[in-house]
Amino acid sequence: MVSAAPDRLRIAVQKSGRLAEASLGLLRRAGLAFRASRDHLFLYGENLPIDVLLVRDDDIPGLLVEGSCELGIVGRNVLVEQRLAGAGAPAPQELLPLGFGGCRLSIAIPQSGAIAQTSDLDGLRIATSYPALLADWLARSGLKAEVVVLNGSVEIAPRLGKAEAICDLVSSGATLAANQLRELVTVFDSQAVLASSPREPTAAKAVQIERLRARIAGALSGDGARLVLLQAPRAALPDITRLLPSRDLPSVLSLDGRPDDIAVQALCSAALDWQHLEELKRLGARSLMVLNVERMLA
Numbered sequence: 508m509v510s511a512a513p514d515r516l517r518i519a520v521q522k523s524g525r526l527a528e529a530s531l532g533l534l535r536r537a538g539l540a541f542r543a544s545r546d547h548l549f550l551y552g553e554n555l556p557i558d559v560l561l562v563r564d565d566d567i568p569g570l571l572v573e574g575s576c577e578l579g580i581v582g583r584n585v586l587v588e589q590r591l592a593g594a595g596a597p598a599p600q601e602l603l604p605l606g607f608g609g610c611r612l613s614i615a616i617p618q619s620g621a622i623a624q625t626s627d628l629d630g631l632r633i634a635t636s637y638p639a640l641l642a643d644w645l646a647r648s649g650l651k652a653e654v655v656v657l658n659g660s661v662e663i664a665p666r667l668g669k670a671e672a673i674c675d676l677v678s679s680g681a682t683l684a685a686n687q688l689r690e691l692v693t694v695f696d697s698q699a700v701l702a703s704s705p706r707e708p709t710a711a712k713a714v715q716i717e718r719l720r721a722r723i724a725g726a727l728s729g730d731g732a733r734l735v736l737l738q739a740p741r742a743a744l745p746d747i748t749r750l751l752p753s754r755d756l757p758s759v760l761s762l763d764g765r766p767d768d769i770a771v772q773a774l775c776s777a778a779l780d781w782q783h784l785e786e787l788k789r790l791g792a793r794s795l796m797v798l799n800v801e802r803m804l805a
């Protein structure tokens with residue numbers, strides 16, 4: 508492993524898997540450019556003092572705890588599982604949800620069987636790779652079930668007679684259906700998050716961390732953002748404002764020599780379809796323009 512450079516930030520990212528591509532894509536959209544090391548375990552930041560370590564997702568919380576990396580991109584399910592299993596030991600903090608890798612940890616049961624509701628789980632065996640999250644949910648729900656820990660192929664546990672139910676990550680539900688299972692209850696909602704080391708960073712690194720966090724937040728909020736420009740009668744402003752899916756109040760500018768008219772500039776969180784534009788036009792809007800937003804920094 509490359510030795511830690513004291514002034515360079517390190518961010519751990521999944522090497523291959525469901526989060527790998529989106530994690531690097533996000534860092535690139537936040538303005539980072541990389542050069543790969545020969546062994547492809549390390550990406551050297553070319554334009555900022557930030558390097559990327561490519562690892563298994565399960566290793567990311569540990570790397571943060573031991574201080575080998577200041578930041579990581581990991582599923583909240585992995586982060587919280589290890590925090591609960593660590594029982595009060597220093598644990599990484601979630602800095603920012605990232606909006607991809609969405610999934611839920613759910614209890615699923617055979618499609619044909621005697622289990623109909625969560626209370627039926629009492630006294631049964633539930634197979635999972637997330638024993639701490641499951642135990643936490645069972646305790647909060649006042650249920651007593653035996654947690655059977657499996658590290659993979661959890662979905663076949665009922666057919667193998669190892670458990671009556673499973674607790675596993677679900678996104679579309681296709682894997683459950685393929686194994687004649689159905690979802691009974693969600694135990695935990697997850698998505699990829701930016702996480703930070705529990706160790707206090709140096710003052711210089713704290714500045715870098717905050718800078719990268721703000722850039723990533725900017726890259727995320729720029730996703731799908733549109734700038735809407737239009738002119739309208741001043742009297743129509745309240746109705747127009749109501750129609751715009753904007754984050755903040757729009758900027759309103761007066762027009763030279765036309766006291767009854769205004770120009771409106773609004774940052775919107777979603778695309779405006781034709782119907783939207785036609786309604787704005789009915790309210791008296793003219794010179795309507797919808798522009799993609801390339802970059803944003805709050």
Ligand code: ATP
Nearest residue numbers: 521524525526563564565582608609610676677678
């Ligand atoms: P690694 O080799 O890095 O250990 P892995 O096989 O443990 O990879 P992946 O299957 O790539 O992990 O999943 C990584 C993360 O993607 C999960 O921890 C979870 O946060 C998220 N995820 C999103 N949808 C799903 C899904 N349907 N099943 C499993 N994980 C999902």
Ligand code: ZN
Nearest residue numbers: 563564565566
């Ligand atoms: Zn993993």
